[in-house]
Amino acid sequence: NAGVTQTPKFQVLKTGQSMTLQCAQDMNHEYMSWYRQDPGMGLRLIHYSVGAGITDQGEVPNGYNVSRSTTEDFPLRLLSAAPSQTSVYFCASKEVAPGYGYTFGSGTRLTVV
Amino acid sequence: GEDVEQSLFLSVREGDSSVINCTYTDSSSTYLYWYKQEPGAGLQLLTYIFSNMDMKQDQRLTVLLNKKDKHLSLRIADTQTGDSAIYFCAEMLFNAGNMLTFGGGTRLMVKP
Numbered sequence: 356n357a358g359v360t361q362t363p364k365f366q367v368l369k370t371g372q373s374m375t376l377q378c379a380q381d382m383n384h385e386y387m388s389w390y391r392q393d394p395g396m397g398l399r400l401i402h403y404s405v406g407a408g409i410t411d412q413g414e415v416p417n418g419y420n421v422s423r424s425t426t427e428d429f430p431l432r433l434l435s436a437a438p439s440q441t442s443v444y445f446c447a448s449k450e451v452a453p454g455y456g457y458t459f460g461s462g463t464r465l466t467v468v
Numbered sequence: 469g470e471d472v473e474q475s476l477f478l479s480v481r482e483g484d485s486s487v488i489n490c491t492y493t494d495s496s497s498t499y500l501y502w503y504k505q506e507p508g509a510g511l512q513l514l515t516y517i518f519s520n521m522d523m524k525q526d527q528r529l530t531v532l533l534n535k536k537d538k539h540l541s542l543r544i545a546d547t548q549t550g551d552s553a554i555y556f557c558a559e560m561l562f563n564a565g566n567m568l569t570f571g572g573g574t575r576l577m578v579k580p
Binding site for chain 2: 386388390395396397398399400403405411413445447449453454456457458459460461462
């Protein structure tokens with residue numbers, strides 16, 4: 356099925372560990388982005404990309420890195436996990452043409468202990 | 469700056485209409501979106517409206533946009549228990565890489 360695939364669905368990390376959240380889309384979308392969702396705060400943009408080789412910071416980029424080597428993949432790296440990074444992470448993608456909305460993945464629920 | 473605000477909670481009876489409201493501050497918004505999130509799931513795009521439109525209707529959904537007051541609403545006709553979810557409004561800004569800024573979400577509870 357076409358869409359945005361995120362792995363893993365659940366993850367528990369210890370403080371200080373690093374990991375990569377994977378995101379892949381098969382719709383040939385140029386725009387991709389990562390959000391985190393915390394209770395009562397909606398979704399906040401972490402990093403985004405408007406095409407392969409191009410990334411930029413969003414509202415809450417500290418502690419996270421991204422790269423975009425292909426159109427399909429947009430991994431999010433946590434460099435040294437902290438309890439404040441406990442959240443649900445969503446990846447989303449969109450085609451360039453105006454008017455279309457973002458398609459979201461099903462999310463990764465991350466707990467840092 | 470970009471601030472999008474929504475009320476936290478709405479409760480309606482099955483069969484009634486629901487109206488979920490949203491206000492935004494950035495007048496350079498281009499598209500405004502409504503997403504639905506069911507428990508444990510991702511966000512599902514419901515509908516969107518371009519900033520030069522006043523109204524858009526799509527089956528049971530009606531979106532109204534008041535640009536002067538920067539107010540957006542989503543009306544769900546004949547609300548069903550399956551409509552119980554969190555609803556997010558979001559604005560897209562051309563000067564922010566076409567990224568979305570979300571409101572905090574409105575939890576809709578539909579009572580039988």
